[in-house]
Amino acid sequence: MPKNLFKEWDREFRKDAADDKLALFREHLKKLGLPDRPKDLLKGTILAVCACCAYESMDGRSCEEFLSTQKYNPGRVPEMKYAYTFRGRNKFLARILTPKKNQCLDLADLYDHPWDGYKTYGYEGILISRTDGKNLTAKEKANLEEDVTYDLRYDFPEEELGFCFDDSSPKGALHVYLYGVEEDE
Numbered sequence: 001m002p003k004n005l006f007k008e009w010d011r012e013f014r015k016d017a018a019d020d021k022l023a024l025f026r027e028h029l030k031k032l033g034l035p036d037r038p039k040d041l042l043k044g045t046i047l048a049v050c051a052c053c054a055y056e057s058m059d060g061r062s063c064e065e066f067l068s069t070q071k072y073n074p075g076r077v078p079e080m081k082y083a084y085t086f087r088g089r090n091k092f093l094a095r096i097l098t099p100k101k102n103q104c105l106d107l108a109d110l111y112d113h114p115w116d117g118y119k120t121y122g123y124e125g126i127l128i129s130r131t132d133g134k135n136l137t138a139k140e141k142a143n144l145e146e147d148v149t150y151d152l153r154y155d156f157p158e159e160e161l162g163f164c165f166d167d168s169s170p171k172g173a174l175h176v177y178l179y180g181v182e183e184d185e
Helices: 005-019 023-032 038-058 063-071 107-111 136-154
Strands: 082-086 091-096 125-131 163-164 174-180
Touching: 005 038, 005 063, 005 107, 005 163, 023 091, 023 107, 038 063, 038 082, 038 091, 038 107, 107 136, 125 136, 136 163, 136 174
Parallel strands: none
Antiparallel strands: 082 091, 082 125, 125 174, 163 174
């Protein structure tokens, strides 16, 4: 009988979060200026990781490597340089860790994804920060803007989806704001 990789990952992730009493998530949210809702971040992260695994599978790839990089404590996966923290409607929050060259995250797929339990879909913004707690450099911000733009424009033309970047708040992170574009009648 094949082992259920996601179930094993979920159990370990929840255990690590419980052992830490969600302190890392609470600190992460505070640094980003987001509401103190670490339980929502835990729930949303598990849903987002599950969604990423589903998209990996649909693309014919195993999600085993991806799951091995999604740890509660980013310090346990030093090759993961960035934390993409998604915020959406109805208290949806999620965090996905990525390497310097983001090859494991499809922002366009997640933009349309339904979130069970939140009665919503997608996200309205992303806060991208470094997992080591340092501020993003100007070069990193420029590279991240390029990566995000390429990913979203691959699936969504300007007429369907608008987005902009703000690196002024919170300090050290890059905020991506997304908005639907209204069609003229």
